[in-house]
Amino acid sequence: MGSKQIVVAVAGNPNVGKSALFNALTGGRQHVGNWPGKTVERAEGVFHYQGWEIRLVDLPGTYSLAAQSPEEVIARDYILSGEPDVVIDIVDATSLERNLNLTLQILELTDRVVVALNLMDELRRQGWEIDVEVLEEALGVPVVPTVATEGEGLPELVAAVVEVATGKRRTHPATVDYGLTVKGYIESLEADLARLGMDGRNRWVALKLLEDDPQIVEAFQQGNLAALGLAAPSASPEALQALLRRAVRLREGIRPDAKVEIIRRRFEFAHDVVRRVARRLRPVEDSLTERIDRIVTHKVWSWPIMLTALALIFWITIKGGEIGGAWLEAGLSWLIRLARTWLTSIQAPWWVTGALVDGLLMGTGTVIAAMLPPMVILFVAFDLLEDLGLLPRIAFNLDRPMQSLGSQGKQCITWGMSFGCNVTGVMASRIIENKKARLVSILTGPLIICSGSYGAGAALAIALFSNRAFPVMLSLFFLSLGAASLVTLILNRTIFRREPSGFVLEMHPYRKPQFGQVIWRALVDRVAHTMWRAVEFAAPATLLIWVLGNVPPGAPFEQTAIGWLVRTLAPLGRPWGLSGEMLAALLFALPAKEIIVPALAMTYGLQASLAESEQVLNYLPQAWTPLTAYTFLVFFMLYLPCLVTVWAAWKETRSLKWTLMGLVVPLVMACLITLFVYQGGRLLGF
């Protein structure tokens, strides 16, 4: 089988149903990783067809192949590498003209292309008709109409791919008419390139030289064409640079601007093609998207709608967290009883039972019970909103207020996710294309209080402030939002001052989400993956915490390792009014913020395991003054992201520097704000 393999790259604009097609073809069996050295996701899947093994490689969604973003570089380099036998270009039939811009660029790179004319159902609903045969003739490559979500047209698509791969079907890719001047210049440069001994793709290279393509220009400057997969045996660096100078002179001769002229001509070509193939069957009417948008982005109604949606998601997260958490806790206590009975029956020594049951099982189980339900709900909710097409609308509505922080609307979405769970917030940052805005969002997300720290904080606030707990929590909420805004503003005014902050948002039509697929993807790709990480962090940490609390065995609390830790840490927190017990508990809560209450119980010597504890909630109001309590809550809400969030930040940035920044920023903010609150409170006489 191995010899009969076809490698197929899947290219297309964002939001044209690329992943739906990918999933429909591979049946969801796919391997998700990153492109080498990049933070861009790469999905691969395999399926079989008539004895062929077809390997699909999902290219990032791009509007162009201009090498202006990491996504475009990846897509272009992969097609250039010659690895794919065929490129499937998925095209949104409802905005054919814009999509053809990419198609025509792909056709300039390779002639082994099959166009999947997707979203045919939407096209029909909008009352349009496309003459596929004429389109095929105009583009010179097979065109297959598809509805990827329904599986319509997929067999024909695969058949066409195999025919093109085996050479059974010859293609004659369309060439764009770039006008006499540009065409003449291209031919002249092509001849120069041929004289340097280059063959293959000369026309494309000539075009890119005229377009002032950064990647190509750099390759010529450095005399290193091999980096592009191009061979020029007889070309010396001087010859290449001379050619580049000539290209620059020719480029200057194209008025008003060569790049603009080339893109304009390409769109003109696309426009002509569309005029020939598309026909309107019914008069224009307001689409459903238009009618919904009129309300969702309304001057007045948008606000209550967004607030309600946000409140609903949080309500579901918190409620679902409670219910799911309770089930998981019940399961956990049953598991613990089972383990204890079994360990007793085999007469295991106390320290084995303690370490395994009270340490590992209890701790890890508590972390899972606390983190899993909100994470499942948020990941599913986020993916559903994304599939539905609501995210760009939220970014659209909220961009203006974020502009004043030097940021953009999409950051609001990641903050919204962070309120549920910082991990989802950090991972949601990938929807932001702008590198600077994405980093800012990753760095500030952890300053937002998540449902975990909110839940644990609320329990503490109720115990400590009784009927004043609500205003206390509200103040913490606004404090965290203020801290995140402040850091955003500072970062954008300092480190990222010079970075461009362009913002172009596609408001694609609303689509019915693929519920089954979304839930499956969220559970398998994200939740399972993330939870496994959480367990990896929680297991050793909770075991260590148990050991610290029980070494040396049988000793009074002051002589255990925790007692020692508390005494050692005590002087560190003095300026902030934080005791050693608090600092130790904060350290213990790093695997998951939810365990702060049992962690406090341990550091105050009330119990020796991370079991849920009512005792400590009764004890603390006597130990802490209101000011101490408030200071502690402020610090707890801000101090550090949980370990899973740190891992997510690493995964999203692939940079030690930014991951560390993600730790330093909240810690500094927490220290500053807490100092201000504590010393201010003391001055005011609390």
Next chain:
Amino acid sequence: METLFTWLWPAVSVLLAISLLRALWRRPQVTARPQPSQLVEMEDTLKEVYKLQRGEAAVQAEALAQAMGISVEMAEHLMEALVAFAWAEGDPSAGIRLTRRGQERAQELIRVHRLWERYLVEREGMPLEAVHIEAHRREHETTPDEAAKLDAELGHPAWCPHGYAIPDPGRRVPPPAGDPLTAYTPGARLRILDVDDEPPALLAQLVAMGLKPGAEVEVIERRPGHLRVQINGNIFPLAMAAAERIHAVPVPVLPVPLGELPVGSRARVVEVKGGGKHQRRMLDMGLVPGAEVTVVRKAPLGDPVEYRIKGTAIAMRRSDANSILVEEVRNG
């Protein structure tokens, strides 16, 4: 008799001394440039008087007051000041006339104002309706040398963005010319330069319809005996006899920044300014010269704005959209 002379000579010398002193006293007031704070006000009055002064007739305080939207007392006060600066002569209560110096200064001001307007639209991409204020601010601070440089840099333009002629240095500002409305074919977009003020009843009626100098009007249709014109979105029939008395010039179509278009308008891309990744991105989204754009809606807080281009909806910030210059496309 002798006693008379003994009194006469001292009296004459005292009078001479007084008048000499008065002359000396007033002299610096005549030659000195007005104070900066006054300057703007004075120069604005000067321009207004210049525009009002047609032919040889003196400008009355009432006319100035109406043109500037101020009280007659205030207008008289300003006219007195103009006379004091030697920009005008005559008695405010009977009407004043500009002196040569005043005329020259007024011409210079109008010229600089229109040059700046042109500059702001062309080079800084300011919206048309905003340039007047900024040009107004700059005109008072511009020296003749700077004006000459500005003129050269813009390539000695002949028209300001509003469609008025830019005079050569030292030349009279040409009075608004233009052809009567009856001379234009349907579909023409025109700016009214002049409405005959006789008979007054007709003028009042035309002004009430919005047909006053500076207004934009579109000729919709020619019917026997009358024209149908559109102004401020309303369509009126206009008798040929009345249309004959309204003089207008075609509105020059200048590219405007996309971000300034109101919701619902359609436009054709003329130029995508700037460079680098952002320009490239917009080009790849289909915002190429010649492409048609529709302004769909504004975000709840006014920014960003959603545009429809080649069948897709794209949201852009106004500041980004402003780097795209467009020509508005009229319906139909």
